Amino acid sequence: MNKLDALDRLESEAIHIFREVAGEFDRPVILFSGGKDSTVLLHLAVKAFWPAPVPFPLLHVDTGHNLDEVIEFRDRTVERYGLRLVVASVQDFIDDGRLEERPDGTRNPLQTVPLLDSITSNKFDAVFGGGRRDEERARAKERIFSLRNSFGQWEPRRQRPELWNLYNGRHRAGEHVRVFPLSNWTELDVWRYIQRENIDLPSIYYAHRREVFQRDGMWLTAGPWFGPNADETVQELTIRYRTVGDGSCTGAIQSDAADIEAVIAEVSASRLTERGATRADDRLSEAAMEDRKREGYF
Amino acid sequence: MTTLRDLPPDLLRLATAGSVDDGKSTLVGRLLYDTKSVLADTLDAVHRASVDKGLSTPDLSLLVDGLRSEREQGITIDVAYRYFATPKRSFVLADTPGHVQYTRNTVTGASTAQLAVLLVDARKGVLEQTRRHAAVLALLGVPQLVLAVNKIDLVDYDEGIFEVIAKEFTDHATALGYPIGSVLSIPVSALVGDNVVDRSAHTPWYTGPTLLEHLENVPVEPDPHHVPFRFPVQYVIRTNTAEHTDYRGYAGLVAAGTVTKGDEIVVLPAGLRTTVARIDTHDGELDEAEAGRSVTLILADEIDITRGDLIAAAVDAPAVTDEFDATLAWLSEKALKPGARVLVKHGASTVQAIVADLHARFDEQKLSTVATPGALQLNEIGQVTIRTAEPLPVDDYSVNRRTGAFLVIDAADGSTLAAGLVGAGLSALETDRSTTDGDAVVSPGP
Ligand SMILES: Nc1nc2c(ncn2[C@@H]2O[C@H](COP(=O)(O)OP(=O)(O)OP(=O)(O)O)[C@@H](O)[C@H]2O)c(=O)[nH]1
Ligand SMILES: [Mg+2]
Numbered sequence: 001m002n003k004l005d006a007l008d009r010l011e012s013e014a015i016h017i018f019r020e021v022a023g024e025f026d027r028p029v030i031l032f033s034g035g036k037d038s039t040v041l042l043h044l045a046v047k048a049f050w051p052a053p054v055p056f057p058l059l060h061v062d063t064g065h066n067l068d069e070v071i072e073f074r075d076r077t078v079e080r081y082g083l084r085l086v087v088a089s090v091q092d093f094i095d096d097g098r099l100e101e102r103p104d105g106t107r108n109p110l111q112t113v114p115l116l117d118s119i120t121s122n123k124f125d126a127v128f129g130g131g132r133r134d135e136e137r138a139r140a141k142e143r144i145f146s147l148r149n150s151f152g153q154w155e156p157r158r159q160r161p162e163l164w165n166l167y168n169g170r171h172r173a174g175e176h177v178r179v180f181p182l183s184n185w186t187e188l189d190v191w192r193y194i195q196r197e198n199i200d201l202p203s204i205y206y207a208h209r210r211e212v213f214q215r216d217g218m219w220l221t222a223g224p225w226f227g228p229n230a231d232e233t234v235q236e237l238t239i240r241y242r243t244v245g246d247g248s249c250t251g252a253i254q255s256d257a258a259d260i261e262a263v264i265a266e267v268s269a270s271r272l273t274e275r276g277a278t279r280a281d282d283r284l285s286e287a288a289m290e291d292r293k294r295e296g297y298f
Numbered sequence: 299m300t301t302l303r304d305l306p307p308d309l310l311r312l313a314t315a316g317s318v319d320d321g322k323s324t325l326v327g328r329l330l331y332d333t334k335s336v337l338a339d340t341l342d343a344v345h346r347a348s349v350d351k352g353l354s355t356p357d358l359s360l361l362v363d364g365l366r367s368e369r370e371q372g373i374t375i376d377v378a379y380r381y382f383a384t385p386k387r388s389f390v391l392a393d394t395p396g397h398v399q400y401t402r403n404t405v406t407g408a409s410t411a412q413l414a415v416l417l418v419d420a421r422k423g424v425l426e427q428t429r430r431h432a433a434v435l436a437l438l439g440v441p442q443l444v445l446a447v448n449k450i451d452l453v454d455y456d457e458g459i460f461e462v463i464a465k466e467f468t469d470h471a472t473a474l475g476y477p478i479g480s481v482l483s484i485p486v487s488a489l490v491g492d493n494v495v496d497r498s499a500h501t502p503w504y505t506g507p508t509l510l511e512h513l514e515n516v517p518v519e520p521d522p523h524h525v526p527f528r529f530p531v532q533y534v535i536r537t538n539t540a541e542h543t544d545y546r547g548y549a550g551l552v553a554a555g556t557v558t559k560g561d562e563i564v565v566l567p568a569g570l571r572t573t574v575a576r577i578d579t580h581d582g583e584l585d586e587a588e589a590g591r592s593v594t595l596i597l598a599d600e601i602d603i604t605r606g607d608l609i610a611a612a613v614d615a616p617a618v619t620d621e622f623d624a625t626l627a628w629l630s631e632k633a634l635k636p637g638a639r640v641l642v643k644h645g646a647s648t649v650q651a652i653v654a655d656l657h658a659r660f661d662e663q664k665l666s667t668v669a670t671p672g673a674l675q676l677n678e679i680g681q682v683t684i685r686t687a688e689p690l691p692v693d694d695y696s697v698n699r700r701t702g703a704f705l706v707i708d709a710a711d712g713s714t715l716a717a718g719l720v721g722a723g724l725s726a727l728e729t730d731r732s733t734t735d736g737d738a739v740v741s742p743g744p
Contacts (some may be wrong), residue, residue: 003308003588004308004588004590004591005308006308006309006383006388008590008591009309009590010309011592012551012590012591012592013551013592015551015592016532016550016551016592019532019533019549019550019592020532020646022532022533023532023533023605023646046580047579047580047581048549048592049533049535049549050535050579050580050594051535051537051539051541051542051545052535052536052537052545053537133379133380133381134380134381136364137361137362137363137364137378138364138365139364140362140364140378140379140380141364141365141376141377141378141379156365156367156375156376157367157375157376159376160713160714161402161403161405161406161629161714161717162406163405163406163409163703163705163714163717164409164410164699164700164703165410165551165700166643166644166703166704166705168643168705168707168712168714170641170707170712170713171712172711172712183379184379184381184390186381186383188383270337271337271338272337272338272339290364290365290366
C-alpha cells in the first residue's frame with residue numbers, strides 16, 4: 001500500500017473540504033483569478049468530483065489591471081473544464097461612480113466592494129478562496145470555514161471553534177462562509193504539487209524577458225495602467241512573477257527560473273516571503289491584511 | 299532497511315498548551331527561528347516591532363501573535379497555525395492561548411493534534427491551568443504529550459527544580475491515563491533557545507533529546523490495519539457519459555482503518571450489506587485505501603445511500619443508536635441546561651437532538667466529578683446523555699477519535715456550542731472514586 005505522504009494528506013484534506021461544501025451549501029462559488037493558488041484550488045475541485053464536472057461556477061474579481069497572459073489563461077481554463085465564469089469588474093464600478101480610483105492607482109483595495117456585491121446579487125453562500133495560513137500572520141488565525149456577516153466582515157475575536165474535521169457551515173440568510181481548502185499548504189507545497197500534478201500555469205510564473213520599471217523596490221510591468229511615470233525608466237530584464245495581482249502593486253522578481261524545477265529550487269532558497277517580495281499592499285502597515293480582511297477582503 | 303531519507307516526509311500535527319505567559323508563542327517562534335523557517339522580511343518586521351517596544355532582543359512571540367489586539371495585550375487570543383519542515387518531517391503547529399477565557403481555542407487546536415507540548419514556567423511550576431489543559435488533552439485523546447519546563451534560564455538551570463516539576467506533572471498525566479514513561483519532560487528556554495532545536499550547554503545533567511529531535515522521531519500514526527474501517531459518505535457522485543455510464547460513486551474520506559477492493563461492508567444506519575466493487579480516484583483505481591485518503595467507493599449492489607450514511611466494515615460495525623452517553627466540552631457563553639434542544643453533527647450527518655441528562659461535571663483539579671450540576675458553563679466539561687431524532691452509528695471516542703466525535707450546534711444561531719465525545723470518557727479520567735468500571739478505561743497513549 002502507498003503510504004500517504006505530506007502532499008497526499010493535504011490533497012485529501014482539500015478534497016474533503018470541497019465535498020463538505022457541496023453537500024451542505026446551496027450556491028457555492030470558487031474565486032478564480034488565474035493565479036497559482038486558485039489554479040491549484042480548481043485542480044483539486046476537479047479531482048473531488050471526478051468523473052462528474054465541478055458543481056460550482058467561478059468568480060473572478062477583475063481589477064482591470066491584468067497582464068494579458070493571465071486573462072488568456074483564465075479564459076482557456078474556464079473553457080477547458082466547461083465551467084461558468086462570473087466576472088465582477090472593478091472598472092464597471094469606477095465607470096458608474098460606485099467606486100473612485102485611488103490617487104496611487106492601486107486597485108487591490110477596491111476589489112472588496114465588487115466582490116461583496118457579486119456575492120449578494122448571486123446569492124452565493126459559500127465562497128472558496130485560495131488563501132493559505134502561511135501567507136501572513138493574520139491569515140494564520142483564520143478558520144477553514146470562516147463565517148462572514150451580511151457585510152462580508154471577518155470578526156477575528158468571534159470565530160467558531162473548529163474541531164476535528166467537523167466543519168460547521170451554518171449561517172443565517174445574508175451571511176456567507178469563506179472556505180479555504182489550502183489553509184494548511186505552504187508556498188513550497190503548492191509548487192511541489194504543481195510539479196507532481198503537472199498543472200498548467202500562466203507563463204508569467206516562469207522566467208521571461210519583459211520591459212519593467214522600478215517602483216518602491218519592486219519591478220512593475222510597463223503598461224497603459226501602471227506607468228511608468230516620467231521619472232521612472234523602463235528596461236528589459238529576465239524576471240518572473242511569484243504572485244498574480246493588480247499590476248500596479250504586484251511586482252516581479254529578477255529570476256532565471258524558467259521551469260518548475262528551477263522555481264522550486266528558487267522558492268526553497270528564498271529569504272523573502274512571497275508577499276514581502278512582491279506585494280506593496282501588504283507593506284502598508286503592521287496589520288494591513290487584518291484590516292482588509294475585517295472589511296470583507298479575500 | 300530503508301533509510302529515513304528515502305521515505306517521503308510525513309506530517310505531524312502538534313499543538314501547544316499551558317498557562318498564560320508560560321512562553322508558548324515564544325517557543326513556537328523559537329522553533330521557527332532555529333529551524334530557519336522565518337524569512338528575512340518577516341524577521342525584519344519582528345525586529346522593528348521589538349525595538350519599538352523597547353526590547354533589546356527580538357520578541358519571537360510576535361511571529362505568531364498575528365492579531366492587532368494580541369500584540370497590544372501581549373497575549374494569545376486565538377489559535378495560530380504555523381508550518382515548518384525539516385528533512386525528516388513536515389509540521390502543522392497550532393499555537394493556542396493560555397488564558398482561561400480562551401480555553402475553547404485550546405480545545406480547537408488540540409482536537410486534531412497528534413502531539414501536544416505543554417509548557418510550565420519553571421519559576422511557577424504546575425498551575426491550575428496546566429492541570430486543566432492536561433485533562434483537556436487526555437480527554438481529546440492527544441496520543442503524545444511533552445512537558446516543556448520553560449524559562450529554565452530564570453532558575454539558573456537548576457536540575458532539582460526541573461525534577462520536582464517533571465515528577466509532579468508526570469504523576470498528574472499518569473492519573474489522567476497517559477501510560478507511565480510516555481510523557482517526555484524537557485528543560486527549555488524558549489527565550490534563549492536551550493534544548494529547543496540546539497542542545498544547551500547549560501544543562502549537562504539533561505541527556506534526553508531536544509524538543510525538535512523528539513518531534514522528528516516520535517511515532518505518530520497507529521497502524522490502520524488494526525482499526526475497523528469507517529467511511530462517512532459526504533457526497534454522491536453521479537454522472538452519465540459515454541465513458542462513465544450510469545456512474546454512481548460514494549465520495550468521502552477514510553475516517554479510520556483501511557478498505558480493500560472486495561471487502562464486505564455494511565451501510566448504516568440502514569444496515570444493508572454489500573461489497574466494495576471499486577475504489578476510485580481521479581488518478582485511477584486503488585486496491586486499498588487507508589485512513590486519511592479521500593476516495594470514491596463503487597459498491598457491488600445498488601443500495602439507496604445518501605450523504606450522512608456511514609459505510610463500515612461488515613465484520614466490525616459500530617452500534618446504531620438514538621441514545622448514547624457522551625462527554626461535552628462546553629464552548630459557549632450560553633450555559634447548557636438539561637433538556638436543551640440542539641443539533642448534533644456527526645460525520646457527514648446533522649440531526650436534531652436533546653441533551654436529555656446532565657449527570658456530572660468534571661473537576662479537573664481534583665480529578666473528580668460533581669454529580670448533577672444543574673448547568674454546564676463556558677469551558678466546563680460534563681457527562682451527558684444525548685437523544686437524537688434519528689439513529690446514529692457511533693463509536694466510543696476512546697476507540698476512534700473520528701467517528702466518536704461530534705459537534706453540538708445551536709439550531710437558532712448556528713454557533714458551535716460544544717465538542718462532543720461519545721462514551722464515558724470522563725469517568726475514566728476520574729481517579730477520586732471508590733469503584734472502577736472495568737470497560738471504561740481511556741488510554742490516550744499509543
Ligand atoms: N526568561 C525567559 N522568558 C521567557 C521565556 N519564554 C518566554 N518568555 C517570556 O515570557 C513572556 C510570555 O511569553 P509568551 O510566549 O507570550 O507566552 P504564552 O504562553 O504564549 O502566553 P499566552 O499565549 O498569552 O498564554 C514574554 O515576555 C516572553 O519573552 C524563557 O524561556 N525565558
Ligand atoms: Mg501565546
